[in-house]
Amino acid sequence: xxxxxxxxxxxxxxxxxxxxxxxxxxxxxxxxxxxxxxxxxxxxxxxxxxxxxxxxxxxxxxxxxxxxxxxxxxxxxxxxxxxxxxxxxxxxxxxxxxxxxxxxxxxxxxxxxxxxxxxxxxxxxxxxxxxxxxxxxxxxxxxxxxxxxxxxxxxxxxxxxxxxxxxxxxxxxxxxxxxxxxxxxxxxxxxxxxxxxxxxxxxxxxxxxxxxxxxxxxxxxxxxxxxxxxxxxxxxxxxxxxxxxxxxxxxxxxxxxxxxxxxxxxxxxxxxxxxxxxxxxxxxxxxxxxxxxxxxxxxxxxxxxxxxxxxxxxxxxxxxxxxxxxxxxxxxxxxxxxxxxxxxxxxxxxxxxxxxxxxxxxxxxxxxxxxxxxxxxxxxxxxxxxxxxxxxxxx
Numbered sequence: 244x245x246x247x248x249x250x251x252x253x254x255x256x257x258x259x260x261x262x263x264x265x266x267x268x269x270x271x272x273x274x275x276x277x278x279x280x281x282x283x284x285x286x287x288x289x290x291x292x293x294x295x296x297x298x299x300x301x302x303x304x305x306x307x308x309x310x311x312x313x314x315x316x317x318x319x320x321x322x323x324x325x326x327x328x329x330x331x332x333x334x335x336x337x338x339x340x341x342x343x344x345x346x347x348x349x350x351x352x353x354x355x356x357x358x359x360x361x362x363x364x365x366x367x368x369x370x371x372x373x374x375x376x377x378x379x380x381x382x383x384x385x386x387x388x389x390x391x392x393x394x395x396x397x398x399x400x401x402x403x404x405x406x407x408x409x410x411x412x413x414x415x416x417x418x419x420x421x422x423x424x425x426x427x428x429x430x431x432x433x434x435x436x437x438x439x440x441x442x443x444x445x446x447x448x449x450x451x452x453x454x455x456x457x458x459x460x461x462x463x464x465x466x467x468x469x470x471x472x473x474x475x476x477x478x479x480x481x482x483x484x485x486x487x488x489x490x491x492x493x494x495x496x497x498x499x500x501x502x503x504x505x506x507x508x509x510x511x512x513x514x515x516x517x518x519x520x521x522x523x524x525x526x527x528x529x530x531x532x533x534x535x536x537x538x539x540x541x542x543x544x545x546x547x548x549x550x551x552x553x554x555x556x557x558x559x560x561x562x563x564x565x566x567x568x569x570x571x572x573x574x575x576x577x578x579x580x581x582x583x584x585x586x587x588x589x590x591x592x593x594x595x596x597x598x599x600x601x602x603x604x605x606x607x608x609x610x611x612x613x614x615x616x617x618x619x620x621x622x623x624x625x626x627x628x629x630x631x632x633x634x635x636x637x638x
Contacts, residue, residue: 285329294341307332307345330345356414374433376433377407381484404446411454458474473544477526
């Protein structure tokens with residue numbers, strides 16, 4: 244019964260934190276009249292962010308190199324052409340209530356970045372939000388995973404961190420100049436867990452860690468101008484490239500510490516543990532509406548934690564947990580062991596699915612009090628664990 248005591252203590256702590264210690268944030272009704280720039284938004288996370296801002300009525304300038312549908316590009320895995328374009332993304336932003344302006348921009352060209360911000364100020368007279376998302380190594384990394392850094396050549400650094408780390412810095416300089424005039428605004432670096440732990444390769448990890456440090460240090464200098472600067476970590480996001488096999492698991496000897504059991508994170512896509520690009524988009528939109536966002540300046544934020552703070556879900560009404568949480572780890576491990584089904588149909592067919600869904604409070608959050616009560620009288624350990632890990636409880 245020791246396991247039950249541990250579960251009870253943890254759940255009680257979660258209840259106290261959720262309902263006693265956490266003050267609900269005050270957010271604006273919408274983002275109408277707000278002007279945003281999202282770099283790298285033809286597809287993937289950037290597109291999801293643009294749509295999330297559009298849902299709140301924002302005017303969004305999106306950048307990328309592919310303007311029209313079907314236009315040849317090198318954005319796919321291994322440099323292959325990938326679906327998605329600025330015009331298609333804009334159509335989706337407009338469809339949900341936003342205003343969208345596509346601007347063909349190579350984020351590796353400083354002059355083009357400068358011209359982008361000049362255009363925004365000339366046309367709108369203001370800039371409220373910058374989301375630094377552009378990243379050109381998406382197609383390069385899968386081809387070189389498993390190869391040691393000394394065999395990749397020194398070009399690897401610029402390939403991974405040119406359009407990414409460096410371009411984010413350049414864009415932030417221009418955005419800060421515009422925002423400082425009005426003494427308001429928010430800049431968000433889209434970073435990743437790779438800034439803390441090894442993912443893909445050395446250049447990638449160092450670049451992501453630098454993005455997080457950039458947010459911290461820029462926040463210090465932006466503090467007097469009342470401008471918020473944060474770094475945002477999405478979880479496992481199912482983008483177009485991921486669906487095409489960008490994540491195929493670590494190659495032998497590389498990307499995996501000695502003695503660590505093999506685990507292919509790609510296996511989690513298509514499960515309730517995976518996130519959609521719009522999940523990050525709604526996180527950005529909620530943060531931009533938060534009247535107390537400045538209190539978080541300089542920090543690293545996690546998309547799933549913002550979902551818990553603001554109460555939003557993805558377009559499927561799912562709320563994937565933080566990838567560092569006990570719930571995420573339990574779901575991944577139990578799914579790997581075959582103790583619970585993580586398939587998309589699991590919620591409907593699982594004997595625990597219906598019960599789990601009845602535990603949801605009206606705002607879509609798990610009612611931990613109900614989980615606590617049921618788990619305390621569970622006949623077996625597995626029944627309780629299955630309830631927590633089942634797909635229905637992520638919604």
